[in-house]
Amino acid sequence: xxxxxxxxxxxxxxxxxxxxxxxxxxxxxxxxxxxxxxxxxxxxxxxxxxxxxxxxxxxxxxxxxxxxxxxxxxxxxxxxxxxxxxxxxxxxx
Amino acid sequence: xxxxxxxxxxxxxxxxxxxxxxxxxxxxxxxxxxxxxxxxxxxxxxxxxxxxxxxxxxxxxxxxxxxxxxxxxxxxxxxxxxxxxxxxxxxxx
Numbered sequence: 641x642x643x644x645x646x647x648x649x650x651x652x653x654x655x656x657x658x659x660x661x662x663x664x665x666x667x668x669x670x671x672x673x674x675x676x677x678x679x680x681x682x683x684x685x686x687x688x689x690x691x692x693x694x695x696x697x698x699x700x701x702x703x704x705x706x707x708x709x710x711x712x713x714x715x716x717x718x719x720x721x722x723x724x725x726x727x728x729x730x731x732x733x
Numbered sequence: 734x735x736x737x738x739x740x741x742x743x744x745x746x747x748x749x750x751x752x753x754x755x756x757x758x759x760x761x762x763x764x765x766x767x768x769x770x771x772x773x774x775x776x777x778x779x780x781x782x783x784x785x786x787x788x789x790x791x792x793x794x795x796x797x798x799x800x801x802x803x804x805x806x807x808x809x810x811x812x813x814x815x816x817x818x819x820x821x822x823x824x825x826x
Contacts, residue, residue, distance in 0.1 A: 674787045678778045685771045685792075694767045696793040699778075 646716050653724040658716075664709040665720050669731055670702055677704045684727050693723050739809050746817040752800070756808040758817055761798040762824055770797045777820050786816050 641649075643662035650656060656667040671677040677699040684706055688694050696707040706727055708720040734742075736755035743749060749760040764770040770792040777799055781787050789800040799820055801813040 674778065674782055678775060678782075678790075681790075682771060682775060685767065689767055689771075694794045696791065697771075697774075698789065698791040700789040701787045 641716055641718070649718070649721045653721055653728060655728065656724050659707070663715040664707055665716060665724055666705060666707045667724065667727070668703055668705040671704065672702065674701045677702060680704045680730070683730050687726060687730065688723060691723065691726075693719060695723070695727075734809055734811070742811070742814045746814055746821060748821065749817050751809075757800055757802040758809060758813050759798060759800045760817065760820070761796055764795050764797065767794045770795060773797045773823070776823050780819060780823065781816060784816065784819075786812060788816070788820075 641662075643658075646658055646662040646665075650658065653665070653667075656665050658664070659666050669677075669680060671680065681697045681699045681704045684695065684704070685697060693708070698705045708723055709715060710717040710720055736751070739751055739755040739758075743751065746758070746760075749758050751757070752759050762770075762773060764773065774790045774792045774797045777788065777797070778790060786801070791798045801816055802808060803810040803813055
């Protein structure tokens, strides 16, 4: 999709930002310790495995960063935004 | 520790490399899928939590990267190398 299309879709995924000129989608979530960050990483990873759409996940003390992009098109697909919204939902109370 | 000291200790942790002029220690492990990488991340995270020495962990399809450094000294401590060796041991058959 174009950068303009990606920017428009951002409104549907609060907290996410575009990287690499619209080729990737990233959000960092914060936590109060290491284990909460790891648990969120795993919850995110398990969700994505079930959809066979794998993100890059980074975590450490107090944070977990998730990056989506679609390898086979070298950029973003609508499905990346669907997954980002589902990851946001994991974080909701 | 000095860069020379860190370089000498690298011999004890095969596969690890120095980053940021000897301030950090990193290794990337490869896997055949996403879930194996995630499982290794968690095994590493659990070990490090038990030692209260938290790395930065990144993973995705087929890889898991672990970075150690000691926040309170802004660089490497002997303990980082001890932890790196223990992470290597997790990967051994």
